Amino acid sequence: MKTQIHKLLLLFYLIFIIFSNVFAADYPYVKKKAEILKVGTVEEKISAVQELGRLSSNANFVIPELIYSLRNDDSHDVKMEIIRALERIGGQANATVPALIEALGNDDWQIRWAAAGALTSFGKKSAMAVPELITLLRDSNEYVKNAAISTLGKMGPISVAAMMDELYKSLDYADDQLYVQILCTRALGALGSKAMIAVPLLVENSRHDNAIIRLESVIALRKIGGDDAMPGEIGWLAEPDEMIWPKGSRNEGNFLMFAEAKQMVIYTIVKTLLFSISDPDPKVSYSAIKGLANFGNKALPVKDQLVNYMNRGTPIMRRVAIDVLSNIGDEADDVIPDFVTALSDFDVNVQWAAIQALRIKGKKAVPELIYMLEYDDDGLTGNILKAFSEIGNEAKGAINILLVMLQHDNASYRALAAEALGEIGEPSLLVIDSLNNIKKDNDNNVVRSAEWSLKELNRIFEEQDTNR
Amino acid sequence: MKNLILKLFLCIFFIFFFNKIIFAQNIYVDLELVLAVDVSSSVDEEEYQLQIRGVGAAFRHPDIIAAIESTGGNGIAVAMVQWSDNEEQALVGGWHIIKDAADAAEYARIIRRSPRIIAGGQTSIAGALTFSIDQINNNNIDSSRKVIDVSGDGRANNGVHPMKIRDIALDQNITINGLVIINEEPFLDGYFERGVIGGRGGFMMVAEDYRDYAAMILQKLLREIGMPVS
Numbered sequence: 001m002k003t004q005i006h007k008l009l010l011l012f013y014l015i016f017i018i019f020s021n022v023f024a025a026d027y028p029y030v031k032k033k034a035e036i037l038k039v040g041t042v043e044e045k046i047s048a049v050q051e052l053g054r055l056s057s058n059a060n061f062v063i064p065e066l067i068y069s070l071r072n073d074d075s076h077d078v079k080m081e082i083i084r085a086l087e088r089i090g091g092q093a094n095a096t097v098p099a100l101i102e103a104l105g106n107d108d109w110q111i112r113w114a115a116a117g118a119l120t121s122f123g124k125k126s127a128m129a130v131p132e133l134i135t136l137l138r139d140s141n142e143y144v145k146n147a148a149i150s151t152l153g154k155m156g157p158i159s160v161a162a163m164m165d166e167l168y169k170s171l172d173y174a175d176d177q178l179y180v181q182i183l184c185t186r187a188l189g190a191l192g193s194k195a196m197i198a199v200p201l202l203v204e205n206s207r208h209d210n211a212i213i214r215l216e217s218v219i220a221l222r223k224i225g226g227d228d229a230m231p232g233e234i235g236w237l238a239e240p241d242e243m244i245w246p247k248g249s250r251n252e253g254n255f256l257m258f259a260e261a262k263q264m265v266i267y268t269i270v271k272t273l274l275f276s277i278s279d280p281d282p283k284v285s286y287s288a289i290k291g292l293a294n295f296g297n298k299a300l301p302v303k304d305q306l307v308n309y310m311n312r313g314t315p316i317m318r319r320v321a322i323d324v325l326s327n328i329g330d331e332a333d334d335v336i337p338d339f340v341t342a343l344s345d346f347d348v349n350v351q352w353a354a355i356q357a358l359r360i361k362g363k364k365a366v367p368e369l370i371y372m373l374e375y376d377d378d379g380l381t382g383n384i385l386k387a388f389s390e391i392g393n394e395a396k397g398a399i400n401i402l403l404v405m406l407q408h409d410n411a412s413y414r415a416l417a418a419e420a421l422g423e424i425g426e427p428s429l430l431v432i433d434s435l436n437n438i439k440k441d442n443d444n445n446v447v448r449s450a451e452w453s454l455k456e457l458n459r460i461f462e463e464q465d466t467n468r
Numbered sequence: 469m470k471n472l473i474l475k476l477f478l479c480i481f482f483i484f485f486f487n488k489i490i491f492a493q494n495i496y497v498d499l500e501l502v503l504a505v506d507v508s509s510s511v512d513e514e515e516y517q518l519q520i521r522g523v524g525a526a527f528r529h530p531d532i533i534a535a536i537e538s539t540g541g542n543g544i545a546v547a548m549v550q551w552s553d554n555e556e557q558a559l560v561g562g563w564h565i566i567k568d569a570a571d572a573a574e575y576a577r578i579i580r581r582s583p584r585i586i587a588g589g590q591t592s593i594a595g596a597l598t599f600s601i602d603q604i605n606n607n608n609i610d611s612s613r614k615v616i617d618v619s620g621d622g623r624a625n626n627g628v629h630p631m632k633i634r635d636i637a638l639d640q641n642i643t644i645n646g647l648v649i650i651n652e653e654p655f656l657d658g659y660f661e662r663g664v665i666g667g668r669g670g671f672m673m674v675a676e677d678y679r680d681y682a683a684m685i686l687q688k689l690l691r692e693i694g695m696p697v698s
C-alpha cells in the first residue's frame with residue numbers, strides 16, 4: 001500500500017515537473033522566444049511571436065525586442081504578427097503606443113490597418129495617437145479608415161474633442177469632408193454617454209441642410225441617449241478628463257446631480273427625435289422613430305403620430321412604430337386593438353413586431369385577442385394563436401377558446417392551438433384529455449404539436465407535484 | 469469442432485464489421501447549417517429572447533418551409549450554437565433534420581424554449597467558429613453545402629483572430645455567413661466582411677439592433693437554404 005502511494009506521489013511529481021517546464025511562462029522561456037526574432041526563419045519568428053502574444057502580460061518584458069523587430073524585420077507577415085502580439089500583451093504603453101503610431105505611417109495598408117486596430121487595447125493611454133488616427137480618416141484604403149474610426153470610437157472622451165473639430169468644419173473644407181463627418185458622427189454615437197458633450201452640436205446637425213448629416217446625427221443622438229451607463233462613480237475626481245464625461249455606472253441614485261444632468265440630456269435628445277419624426281427625408285424620420293424605442297414613455301407625446309405611422313406608413317415604418325408603441329408602457333394600452341389588427345398586415349415582419357408587442361403587453365392583450373379570434377378571420381387567426389404561445393402563462397384566460405380551436409377544420413390552427421396550450425402550461429385534466437384526443441389527428445403536424453405540449457404539461461405537472 | 473469455432477468467429481466478425489459500416493453510414497442532407505448565436509455579456513436577456521424567438525419564427529415562415537421542401541427531399545440539418553468567450557460554446561438541443569412543416573415547427577418550439585446556457589463572457593468569434601466546425605465534422609451527416617451562420621454585436625476580444633479559423637473553415641469547404649448587429653459598434657460590418665465571412669456564396673447582413681434581428685434572420689435563412697448567391 002505504502003509503495004503504491006509512493007508511486008502515485010512520484011507520478012504526480014513527474015507530471016508537475018513536466019508541466020511546469022513545458023508551460024511555464026518564466027523569464028528564460030520568454031527570452032528564448034524573443035531570441036528567435038533575431039535568428040529564426042520567417043515561420044519560426046511567426047510562431048514565436050504568436051506564442052508571445054498568447055502569453056499576454058507575461059511577455060511584457062520582451063516588448064522592446066518586439067518593437068525593434070517591428071521596425072526592422074523585412075517580413076510583412078512577421079510585422080503583422082508582432083502588431084497583433086503587442087495588442088494582446090497590451091503593456092508598456094509608453095513604448096508600444098509610439099511604435100504603433102509609427103506603424104500608422106507605414107506604406108503597407110495592412111500594417112496601418114493592424115496598427116490602428118491594435119491601439120484599441122490601450123484605451124486612454126493611446127491619446128497621443130488621436131491626431132494620426134484622425135489623419136487616417138482620409139487614408140486611401142477603406143479598411144484603414146474603418147479601423148481608425150473604430151479605434152477612435154472606443155477610445156473614450158479623449159477622442160471626442162478631435163472628432164467634434166471635424167464636425168465644426170464646413171462641408172467644402174475638403175473633398176471627403178462629408179465622409180469624414182459621417183465617420184466622426186458614427187464614432188461619437190459609438191462612444192455613447194461618454195460623448196455627451198457633443199449633444200448640442202449633434203442637435204444642431206440634426207437640422208443640417210444635408211440629409212445624410214441629419215440622419216447620422218439622429219442615429220448618434222439616439223445612441224448617446226440610449227446608453228445605459230449612468231454617470232455617478234467617484235472615479236472622475238482622480239482623472240480630470242472624467243469630470244466632463246463621468247465614469248459609467250448603473251447606480252443612478254447615488255449621485256443625483258449627474259442623474260439629473262443625464263435626464264436633461266435625454267430630454268434634449270428626445271425633443272430632437274420628436275422633431276425629426278417630421279423630417280422630409282424618410283430615412284431621417286424612420287431613424288428618429290426607431291430611436292424613440294429606447295426611451296419608453298417619453299415617446300408618449302407622439303403616440304397619435306405613431307399610431308398613424310403604424311396604420312399608414314411603409315412596412316418598415318409600421319414595424320418600427322409598433323416597437324416604439326409597445327415600449328411606451330401602460331399609457332399606450334389603448335393601442336392593443338391596433339396591435340391585434342396589425343397581425344393581419346401583409347408584411348410578415350410587421351406581423352412579427354405586432355406579436356412581440358402583444359407579448360410585451362401580456363395578460364392585458366388576451367381579452368382583445370380572444371374577441372378577435374371569434375371572428376375566425378383567416379388573416380388573423382394564425383397569428384393570434386402564435387401570440388398566445390408567445391404570451392405564455394399569462395394567456396391562461398384563452399384556454400377555453402384554445403380547446404375549441406383544437407376542433408377547427410384548419411389543421412395548422414389545430415397545431416398552433418395545441419402548441420399554445422403547451423406554452424401556457426396549465427396541466428388541467430381537461431387540457432390533457434383534449435390534447436390526448438387530437439393525438440389521433442390525421443395531420444402529422446397536429447399530432448407532433450400535441451405530443452410536444454403533453455410532454456411540456458407533464459413536466460410542469462411533475463414539478464408542481466414535487467413542490468407540493 | 470475447430471472448424472465450427474472458426475466459422476462462428478468469422479460470422480461474429482462479419483456481423484460486427486457490417487454493423488460498423490451500417491451504423492457509421494452518414495445521413496445525407498442538402499445543407500448543414502449551424503446558427504451560432506452570440507450570448508456574450510453585451511447581450512442582455514431581452515436581446516437573447518429576441519434572437520431565439522426570431523429564429524423560431526423564421527422556421528415557421530411558409531417561404532422557409534417551401535425552400536426546405538424544395539431542396540430535393542433530403543431536407544436540411546440545423547443546429548444552434550451559443551457562444552461567448554474562447555472556452556464557452558454550447559450546442560443547443562443537438563442536430564435536427566428538417567424536411568417539412570412539422571419538422572420545422574418542432575424545431576421552432578425547441579429553439580424558442582432553449583435556455584441561455586452561457587450566461588455571458590467575452591467575445592471569441594474564433595472560438596465560436598472552431599466549435600461550429602467541430603460540430604459539422606462530427607455530426608454523422610453529409611451534405612454538399614455546409615454553412616456557419618454567425619451572428620454577433622462585437623469584435624473579438626478573446627481568443628485568436630477569427631480570420632485564422634475562417635481560413636480553416638474555407639479549406640474544409642465550409643461557408644461562413646454573418647449577421648452583424650451594429651447597435652454597439654457602428655463599424656462592425658467592415659470587421660466581419662474582412663475577417664469573419666467567406667467561402668462559396670458567403671455573405672453578410674446588417675441589423676441596426678436586436679429589434680431587427682427577426683426580419684434579418686428570416687431573409688438570411690431564405691438565402692442560405694436557397695441556392696447560394698455570390
